[in-house]
Amino acid sequence: MKTFVPFAHLRRQPTIVVDSTASGAALVLAHWRGAPTPAALRDDTSAGSVLRALHAPATPGLAAPAVTANHFDIDGFIGVWSLLHPALALRHERLLRLVAALGDFRELDWAEPLARPALQLVCWLNAREQALFYPPFGAPALRRREDEASAEKFAWFLPRFAAVLENPEAGRTDWEPEYRRVEAAMAVVQSAATHSRRYPESGLAVVETPAPLPYYALFGPTAGADLVLSLYEGQRYEFEYKYTTWIDLASRPTRPRLPLPALAAKLNALETSAHRWTCDGITDTGPLLRLAGDTLTKVQRYADPDQRPIYASSIRPEALEQEVVAFFRARYAAIAPRRCWTWAEIRAAGESAAQPPGAG
Structure with a gap:
C-alpha cells in the first residue's frame, strides 16, 4: 500500500514523484520537458506514464511507499490516485487516460465512446475544486506556495474519487452545469x-x-x-x-x-x-x-x-x-x-x- 505525502516530505522516505520533477525521487513519472521518466514509460500524460508503470511492476523505484506531486491538476491527480489504487486504475485504464488527456490538453473527441464519462469526471473535479479550494494557479494570491497548498486538494479528492469514477451519477449535481455548458458549445463547434x-x-x-x-x-x-x-x-x-x-x-x-x-x-x-x-x-x-x-x-x-x-x-x-x-x-x-x-x-x-x- 502506498500513501500520498506533501511534496516537502519527498526525502523523508522513498517517494515516487508524479507530474513533477525533483532530485531525490525514487522514481519520476512525468511528461515534463526533461523529466527523468524511464524511456519505456514515457507517455503523453503523466497519468499515462503511471499506468504504463502499473503494467511493469518490476520498474525500479515503483515499490516506493510514498507518492507526491508539486501541484494539483487533473493529470497529476489521476496519476497519484492510480498509484494508490492500482487494481481499480487498471480496470478503468482507458477512461482514466481520457480524463488525464482532457484535463491537460482540453481536446475532446465526441466520437470516442468514453468521451462523455471522461468529461463528466473532469467537470466533477473542476466543480469541487472551484467550490472548496482556490482556482488553478491561484495559490500565490493566497500568499501560499502551490506545492504546499495543493496537498489539501489531494487530501480531499483522493478518498472520494473512486465513488464518482464507478458511479458518475453520484456526482451529477456537481458535474452537470459545466458538462451542459460544454455540450452546448460542442453543438456550435459541430454546426x-x-x-x-x-x-x-x-x-x-x-x-x-x-x-x-x-x-x-x-x-x-x-x-x-x-x-x-x-x-x-x-x-x-x-x-x-x-x-x-x-x-x-x-x-x-x-x-x-x-x-x-x-x-x-x-x-x-x-x-x-x-x-x-x-x-x-x-x-x-x-x-x-x-x-x-x-x-x-x-x-x-x-x-x-x-x-x-x-x-x-x-x-x-x-x-x-x-x-x-x-x-x-x-x-x-x-x-x-x-x-x-x-x-x-x-x-x-x-x-x-x-x-x-x-x-x-
Missing part, C-alpha cells in the same frame, strides 16, 4: 457556424466560430495541432500555443515554440483600434497573443476564453489569418518537428528563426 482549417507546415489550426467557447469544445477540432488561432465574430481574435508544446509529447513530434513579440509588432503596425497586441513568454504553460485591455492574470489566462474579455480588432479576419500563417510558415521552414526538445534548444531555435535569410 455550420464553425469552420476549421489546418496549416500542416506549421502545426497551426484555425477555428472560426461565432463567440468564445470553453476550451473543452474549442480545442476539439484542433487535436494533432499545437498552435490555435481563434477567430470570433466582431473581429475578435486570440492565438495560443497549446500545452502539447510545453511538455515532452510522446505520441508524435512537435515544433519548438517561437517567441511572439515580432508577430505582435507586425500586428500592432496594422492595428488602429485603441488596444495593442501583447504576448506571453514561451515558457508559460499556454502563451496567448491577443489584444490587451487590462493585463490578464495567470488564473484568467488558464480560464476558458468565454470567461475573459476579448477585444475587437481593426484588422479583418482574413488579413489577421494571413499574417499569422505567414509568420509561422517562414520561421518553421527550416525547423523539422521532433521529440524531446530541451528549453535551451527551443530558445536557440527561436533565435535562429528570427534571423533574416543568410544571416549568421
Whole structure:
C-alpha cells in the first residue's frame, strides 16, 4: 500500500514523484520537458506514464511507499490516485487516460465512446475544486506556495474519487452545469457556424466560430495541432500555443515554440483600434497573443476564453489569418518537428528563426 505525502516530505522516505520533477525521487513519472521518466514509460500524460508503470511492476523505484506531486491538476491527480489504487486504475485504464488527456490538453473527441464519462469526471473535479479550494494557479494570491497548498486538494479528492469514477451519477449535481455548458458549445463547434482549417507546415489550426467557447469544445477540432488561432465574430481574435508544446509529447513530434513579440509588432503596425497586441513568454504553460485591455492574470489566462474579455480588432479576419500563417510558415521552414526538445534548444531555435535569410 502506498500513501500520498506533501511534496516537502519527498526525502523523508522513498517517494515516487508524479507530474513533477525533483532530485531525490525514487522514481519520476512525468511528461515534463526533461523529466527523468524511464524511456519505456514515457507517455503523453503523466497519468499515462503511471499506468504504463502499473503494467511493469518490476520498474525500479515503483515499490516506493510514498507518492507526491508539486501541484494539483487533473493529470497529476489521476496519476497519484492510480498509484494508490492500482487494481481499480487498471480496470478503468482507458477512461482514466481520457480524463488525464482532457484535463491537460482540453481536446475532446465526441466520437470516442468514453468521451462523455471522461468529461463528466473532469467537470466533477473542476466543480469541487472551484467550490472548496482556490482556482488553478491561484495559490500565490493566497500568499501560499502551490506545492504546499495543493496537498489539501489531494487530501480531499483522493478518498472520494473512486465513488464518482464507478458511479458518475453520484456526482451529477456537481458535474452537470459545466458538462451542459460544454455540450452546448460542442453543438456550435459541430454546426455550420464553425469552420476549421489546418496549416500542416506549421502545426497551426484555425477555428472560426461565432463567440468564445470553453476550451473543452474549442480545442476539439484542433487535436494533432499545437498552435490555435481563434477567430470570433466582431473581429475578435486570440492565438495560443497549446500545452502539447510545453511538455515532452510522446505520441508524435512537435515544433519548438517561437517567441511572439515580432508577430505582435507586425500586428500592432496594422492595428488602429485603441488596444495593442501583447504576448506571453514561451515558457508559460499556454502563451496567448491577443489584444490587451487590462493585463490578464495567470488564473484568467488558464480560464476558458468565454470567461475573459476579448477585444475587437481593426484588422479583418482574413488579413489577421494571413499574417499569422505567414509568420509561422517562414520561421518553421527550416525547423523539422521532433521529440524531446530541451528549453535551451527551443530558445536557440527561436533565435535562429528570427534571423533574416543568410544571416549568421
